[in-house]
Amino acid sequence: MALKFGVLTSPVEDVVKQIKVAKEMGFDFIEIGIEPPMGDPEILIAKKDTILGLLKEYGMFTIGHTAWFCDLGSLVEDLRRAWIEEAKNYIDAAHKLGIKLLNFHAHYASEAYMEIDKYKKQVFDNLVDSMEELMGYAKQFDIKLMLENIPSKKMQLNDFRYIVDRLPGLGVHLDVGHAFITGGMECVSRFIRTFGERIAHVHVHDNNGEEDQHLGIGKGKINYEKVVEELRKIGYDKTITFEVFFGGKKALLESRKKIEKLWK
Ligand SMILES: [Zn+2]
Numbered sequence: 124m125a126l127k128f129g130v131l132t133s134p135v136e137d138v139v140k141q142i143k144v145a146k147e148m149g150f151d152f153i154e155i156g157i158e159p160p161m162g163d164p165e166i167l168i169a170k171k172d173t174i175l176g177l178l179k180e181y182g183m184f185t186i187g188h189t190a191w192f193c194d195l196g197s198l199v200e201d202l203r204r205a206w207i208e209e210a211k212n213y214i215d216a217a218h219k220l221g222i223k224l225l226n227f228h229a230h231y232a233s234e235a236y237m238e239i240d241k242y243k244k245q246v247f248d249n250l251v252d253s254m255e256e257l258m259g260y261a262k263q264f265d266i267k268l269m270l271e272n273i274p275s276k277k278m279q280l281n282d283f284r285y286i287v288d289r290l291p292g293l294g295v296h297l298d299v300g301h302a303f304i305t306g307g308m309e310c311v312s313r314f315i316r317t318f319g320e321r322i323a324h325v326h327v328h329d330n331n332g333e334e335d336q337h338l339g340i341g342k343g344k345i346n347y348e349k350v351v352e353e354l355r356k357i358g359y360d361k362t363i364t365f366e367v368f369f370g371g372k373k374a375l376l377e378s379r380k381k382i383e384k385l386w387k
Contacts, residue, residue, distance in 0.1 A: 126386065127151040128379055129364045131188055131326075134158040138166075139173050146181045148372060150379075153183055154364045155220060157213045158190035164216035171219050178221070186324060186362060187217040187225035187266075191273070194232050195253035196246040203249055210257050218264040224323060224362075225261065226296045227254065228271045229283055237277035247282065251289045258292055269294030269323045272314070274301040274335040280313055287321075294323030300330050300337065300366070303345050307332060311345070315353040322359065327382065328366040339367045339374035340381045351385040 129152035132141045138155060145153050155174075156162040167174070178185065193210055197203040210227065217225045229250060236242040258268050270293055272283050280302075287293055295318040302311045315322065327350070329343030330336040340347055367378050 126360050127362045128382075129154050129186065129362060130375060131364050131366055132156045132162060133368075134160065134162040134190070136161055138162060139170055139177065142174065142177050142181070142183070144372070146177075146183065148376060151183065152185060152362060153178070154186045154188050155217075155222065156188050156190075157216050157225075158188070164212045167216045168219050174220060185220060185222050186364070187213070187220070187222040188364075189213045189225065189227050191228045191230060191271075193227055194230060195227065195257075196229075196231050196250035198232075198236070198242065198245060198249070203253060207253055207256060210253075211260055214257065214261050214264065214266060217266055222266065224267050224269065224294070226269050226271050226324065227257070229273050229278060229286060231275075231278070234277060237275075243282070247285050250286050254286070254290055254293060258290065267292075267294055267323065269296040271296040271298050271326070272301050272305065274298075274304040274330075276305055279305060280310060280317065284317065287318075295321045296324045296326070297322050298326040298366070299345065299350055300326065300328040300335065300343075303330060303332055304335060308346050308349055311350060312353050315350075315357060315359075319357045322357070322361075324361060325354070325359070325363045326366045327363055327378070328368070337366055337368035339370050340365075340378035342370075342374075347381065348385055351382065355386070 130145050131154040134156045194206050231246045302314045329338040329345050367374050
């Protein structure tokens with residue numbers, strides 16, 4: 124497989140319109156945000172035929188991206204169960220849209236949990252249990268699940284590893300911008316070296332190391348020359364989504380150009 128570039132749909136805009144724009148911009152795939160309000164499973168399923176028709180016409184494929192706030196590690200058991208049921212709706216929608224790779228986030232609801240080892244472990248163990256159940260559910264549709272690292276200094280690489288090490292079939296979804304906030308370029312490099320071939324998908328965007336700004340590549344402090352070097356070292360040749368939320372089409376195209384140039 125050769126490296127492919129894509130964009131993520133916004134949950135507050137019409138998905139069909141965004142697929143057309145992504146094609147016009149020359150992206151290889153679309154990462155569909157299965158997230159309310161506009162990416163709600165019911166809405167996506169209602170537009171299924173149009174979406175599948177367009178993708179076929181354009182020769183594009185899809186990856187699925189669920190809401191970052193899915194609280195699958197919740198310490199409130201009723202809420203954790205409710206999130207699992209909601210996540211199953213996301214998996215159903217992904218299946219109907221022909222998605223074979225779907226992400227969830229290593230989300231936690233309160234910073235306070237991360238301060239006390241006992242609660243931190245409880246959140247992580249809950250995440251493991253929830254993901255295990257969801258992986259079992261997704262298996263019937265031949266959908267592979269992956270877990271994305273979040274922009275937190277309190278969830279370090281070893282914490283993320285605690286979760287994915289307990290779930291052998293789970294893909295690792297590296298968000299470079301998030302890893303940079305967690306621990307700078309050292310964390311980004313360690314992330315890539317630690318997980319290597321297990322990295323199933325990558326998100327790129329830039330920031331100042333403090334806030335999850337989702338800027339264009341080169342507009343923040345991330346050394347993308349180094350990122351590309353590390354990814355090339357592990358022979359990464361899968362998918363990269365440009366999660367650049369500011370600067371419109373121009374910022375997206377400039378970002379892609381920069382990564383393409385570095386890759387060569
Ligand atoms: Zn991301």
